[in-house]
Amino acid sequence: MAEKWIYWLKEVGQEDNNVVGKKCANLGELTKAGFHVPPGFALGVEAYSRFMKETEATDLLLKFLDTFHADPNNVADTLRYEEASNTMRALVESVKMPPDMEKKIKEYYAEMCRIAGCENIYVATRSAGPTSHPGQYETYLNVSGADDVALNVIRVWSSTFNTRSVIARARLNLPLHYDPIGVAVLTMVDAKAAGVMFTVNPVNGDESKVAIEGSFGYGEAVVSGNVTPDRYLVDKITLEIDEKVISDKGSEFIYNPETKEMEYTELPPDQRKRQCLEDKEVLELTRLAKKVEAHFGCPQDVEWSISRSLPFPESIFLVQARPESVWGKKKKESVLGKKSGMELLFERATTPIKLKM
Amino acid sequence: MADAKKFPYASEVVLPPELEGWEEMYPPQRLFSKDREAWENKHFWYQDKIHAPEPMYPLDDIFQEAWQISLSQFTTRVFCIPPAQGVAQRMLGCYMYITAVEPPPPEVIGEKAERFQKRVFYVFENYDALWDKWLTKFQALGREMESLKIPKEFDKYVPDSEIFPAPRGYTQAYEIIEAFNTIISQIFKAWQYHFEYLNLAYLGYLMFVDTARKLFPGIKESTIGKMVAGAEVSMFRPEEELCRLSRLAAGQPPVAEILKKNIPADKKMEELRSIDAGRVWIGELERIKNPWFFVSCGSGWYHFEGSWTNKMDVPFSYMQSYVQRLEKGEKIERSLTAISEERDRIVSEYKALIKTDDDRKSFEDAYKVVRTIYRYAEDHLFWVEHWLHTIWFEKIREFGDVLVKNNVLKKTDDIFLFNRFEVPMLLEDLATAWALGEGAPTRGKFWMEKAAKREKILDAARKWMAAPGLGVPPEEVSEPFTVMLWGVTTDKVAEWLKGSETASKDVNEIKGFASSAGVAEGPARVLKLLEDVVKLEAGEIMVAPCTNPSWAPVFTKIKAAVTDIGGLTSHAAIVSREYGLPSVTGTGIATSVIKTGDIIKVDGSTGVVTIVKRV
Missing domain, CATH: 3.30.470.20 (ATP-grasp fold, B domain)
Structure with a gap:
């Protein structure tokens, strides 16, 4: 039985941080706790892995990276990273999703539409890394229709190859072709x-x-x-x-x-x-x-x-x-210095109130 | 040449010509003077709108004179608050200005610190017992003043009873002079007692503000006010009695019917006396009248404000609306339990946010300290400014009556046009004429002319816009009482400076303390005196120099409150919060900039008052 890679938000919680990414895990936690969160579902990091491994995406990326050399600490190389990023994103976005994945995502989206009582409901596809990288990956808003949802999920995945992410991984000596993240598909709030x-x-x-x-x-x-x-x-x-x-x-x-x-x-x-x-x-x-x-x-x-x-x-x-x-x-430190009420009173009495004009 | 950073010095102030002769109303030590100019110009003086919002009647000035000594001595010589000195006063153009005296030299601060610890710690440890002692001696003093015998008239011949079996040896001539001397001593003593624990109560409060601010830098003073305020304090008792009387009346329909009538209070009393249930109700009123109706219609600082005992229309108009509300099934009482519960909730929720156990312990202890003594600030006010002042004014009027009967003065209240050093001259003049025998004249004509002239000067002073400050504002204000009681902070002073530069008609936004949250918009009613309360219509926004607990029932009618000066912990601010009304206090200039009928917007969360539309 293959590992589960898609979840309703209410099925996940804080403890699933590494399974669905931080944002999805927190939204799931909020949903479970009864807060008003836009309805939606989460694609786990496993979905990213499956997509990258079961399609030709990984091969295409590795092949391209064989020929790519640049120094992430050299500012002059930024432009080269940018070009590489464009190429890598184009590669990923040109790949077709495995049909069973696409089918499942569309089923979940259809169920969202059914519950909302609205066809082609607008959603946001948001990135959810297992560690927090605010603003590093991308989010696509006002996505509507099953095909566009699938397409934009891939776009979020491909945002792990945007320039800043690639440079960040290069600096940490991490593999450039692979950085699994989760994706949240959430009802848009107008x-x-x-x-x-x-x-x-x-x-x-x-x-x-x-x-x-x-x-x-x-x-x-x-x-x-x-x-x-x-x-x-x-x-x-x-x-x-x-x-x-x-x-x-x-x-x-x-x-x-x-x-x-x-x-x-x-x-x-x-x-x-x-x-x-x-x-x-x-x-x-x-x-x-x-x-x-x-x-x-x-x-x-x-x-x-x-x-x-x-x-x-x-x-x-x-x-x-x-x-x-x-x-x-911040470390929790005492600000009153263990003083008693009377000591505080004496301190007040001996310190003039200074107010800047 | 106006300097934007300073107000005029006292010597630079140009008074309107109609004020000519104002100086002679006040003792010379209370005036700005050439011989003390260097010292005076070193200090920044501001108009004391809390205690003296109106031009000062010479005899009413006695309370000011007394508190200058009393407040100051408890700081400097009794409890020895190390860096603080007294608060000095000066009269200018019939208005009173005050200043915090600059700190003493360092060696004095050290000497005071030792005494402070010994004396003040003792007071806090024993406050409850000390308060009982205070109240006992203060009530005894008040009763002494009440029982003071003042001759009602001068007998043609001393009665036999004073001759036989042995002549008394002195007459009404001596009695009236002695009685006045006695009552002056009594009022001075009362004002000595007034500050017995007040400075410490304020100090305790400021300490708690500091403590709370260290833990919660953004905590608002109004929230701190809610934490420390007592619900069951003497100052709220008069209103509670009104509620009780209104409930009694509501249970007796014939009494309620009379109270609801739109007729003057004395007519209501007359009608009540004509029915059984009414007589029972009056009996109840008489039973609680002293002390609980001995409450000023204003601050208690001016004779003309009157009290519930001599301006019965005020409490009766409150009771009229209370009875009406009771009949509609509304609740009129403040819920003391709700107030205490809300206070406890706020304190415990803040406490729960404190991050370390040590700090929580210090906070709890600081709270205990402030709660021990803060009620003094709330209790003394009723007993001194209201109860005792009501007795004082009535007694002084007895002297006025005698002077009128003997053609020394025209009207009873004209006695307030003479200062406490002058009144003995009038009494001596009267006593002398009586002693000299038939046909001996007094200087009645001279006194009456003087009274008329002074009334004119005070009238002119009322129309004159006195500067809110005199001299150069300091870099810092270090006298805590000034900050707390008068709400004068550097921000306020800067606002005043702004106000003094622009003509009042050009000011459309006024800033003050955000003392009770919420926003309200509506027509303004500028109330210089509580008597004007009668004109107040439901839904108006009250704009007053300062507010006072005896105005409490007013708060059921208004939409919001704005004051010129006022600390956040004044009783009125508390009442305002209890009624859930937005209020902005300590604006400095509201009553001079806003006119009755202007549409204003009060934002009690930000402390901004905007004039939306002028009349």
Whole structure:
């Protein structure tokens, strides 16, 4: 019996990190824990391996690599890596998927469509490496139709041969022709606004706050840093919005049905400085952030998306959760120096309050 | 030439000509002076809108005079808070300015530190017993003041009872002079007691703010306020009594009917007296009146504010709306359990976020320290500013009445136009004329003219926009009480500077402390005095110089609250949060920039007030 390589999200959890990749494992964990996550399925790293091994892909790559030599630490060679990447990606993307795999993926997609009650549902095909490489591999949004889904799964796999990944592997002396990752196929949220939140104030490590950043349209705009998002700082305990910075967001990242591409569209002037979230949405996100943090037991970095067609609060989806990388790792040290209340009082009494003018 | 970094020095302030002669209302040591100019110019002075938002009546100035001594001495000479010194006051154009005196030399700081540890630690260890002692002696002092005998009128001949069996040896002439001396001593003593533990309560609070901020750098002061505030403190008792009386009335339909009428309070009392159930209800009111109706309609700092005892329309209008709400099945009381539970929830959830056991232990201990003493800040206010001041004002009016009866003054309250050193002159004038026999004149005409002139000066001062600050703002503010009590921080000072540069009509956005979260938009009602509360309509946003717990029932009517000055832990800020209303405090300029009827937007989360549309 061949190893299982495709899973519904609810079938996987944190422990399946190495089976389906980090993103899929976390999304599965969130789904199982009852959070509102866009429905979808995951292709395990085994699917990548099967594709690479059961098709001519590996042979084609190895043959090409035989003739390729460059130094990853030499900046001048970057262009050569870029050319190699283009060739390798073209090679991979020209290969046909084994028919049983393609059939299975299409069955899963059909089931997604059936459950959603919608033909050719739009999905995102997202990369999921077993270790976290934020932004290294690629993600394709607004994919619709079974054929396109299969095609874009291959495109995600081929993104392991994009320039930055190839150079990264070359620097670590890892094989260049093989880097198994998982793929998440998720229902697209027709996002009116999306963004990221931290369950700790990233500025000062204050764990009593949730910091939310969001902008109009899809979350990639915020994650990539292509727009200046609105910022909210919310107290976890009082659920009060402590800070609210509404930015000039310039443009939104949305799907253009005509070109079938995701693109940045300039916002009308009256829209640019409008708050992208309603206060009740900010507070609901905060409640969710607290629950996610409690579930995983450490500060989290959570991506969210708000649907324009669903009613609040079902409109809010979590699309990613991972441990916050800076404050979560800090050593927990005493800041009050074991002082008693009276010692603290004496300290206060002897220290003038200094306020800069 | 206006310097954007400084306010005018006192000597540079140009007063309107109508204020001419204002200086003579106040004792000379309370004025800015050439001989102390160097010291005065070294300090940054700001208008004290908490205690003196209105031009100062000479006799009301006594409380200010008393707290300058009392607050300062407990810091410098009694509990010896090492780097802090007193808070000095000066009058200018009938407004009071204050400044935190610069820190003492290093050797003094060292001497004070030793005493501080010994004395202050003792207080914290024994606070509960000390508070009982405080209340006992303070109530005794108040009762002494209440029982002070002031001659109601001067007898043509001393009655026989003072002659037989042995002449008393002194008369009403002496009695009235002595009575005034006594009441001055009493009010000074009351104000000595006022600060007995207050500085320490504030210090405890600031310590807790520091501790909480070290653990949670972004914790808001309003959240800290929620953690330390007591629910069952004396200052909330008057309102609780109103609720209780309203419930009693609601259970007696004839009483409720009378309370709901749109007629003045004295008419309601009259009607109540005419029915059995009404007399029973009045009996209940009389039983709790002293002390719980001895609550000022304002801050307690001005004679004209009145109290629930002499402006019965205020409590009766509250009760009218309470009875109506009870009939609609609404709950009118603050839920003390809910408040305490919410407080405990906040504290324990924050505590759960603390990362190390050591810090959790320190936090718990710091919290215990602040909770031990903070209730003093909440309890003393009722007993001093409300209960005792109500007694004081009534007693002073007895002196006023005698002066009016004998043609020394025109109106009872004109006595407040003379400072505490001058009133003895009026009384002596009266006593002398009486002693001299028939036909001997007083200087009544002179006093009356003086009173009329002073009333005019105060009127002019009311119309004059006094500068919020004087002199050069400091690089840093190091006196903790200033920061806490008056909400004066460097940010605020910078805002004031902004305000003083631009004409008030050009200011459309005002910043203050975000003291209660939420956003509200609506018409503004600028209330300079609590009496104006009567004009307040449901759904308006209250804009006031400062707020006060006796305004609590107002909060059921309004949409949001904005104040000129105010710390985040003032009782009003607490009430505001309890009623879930957005509020922005410590704006410095709201009452001068906003006009009644302006549409304003209050964001209690960011501390910004925006004038959306002007009238």
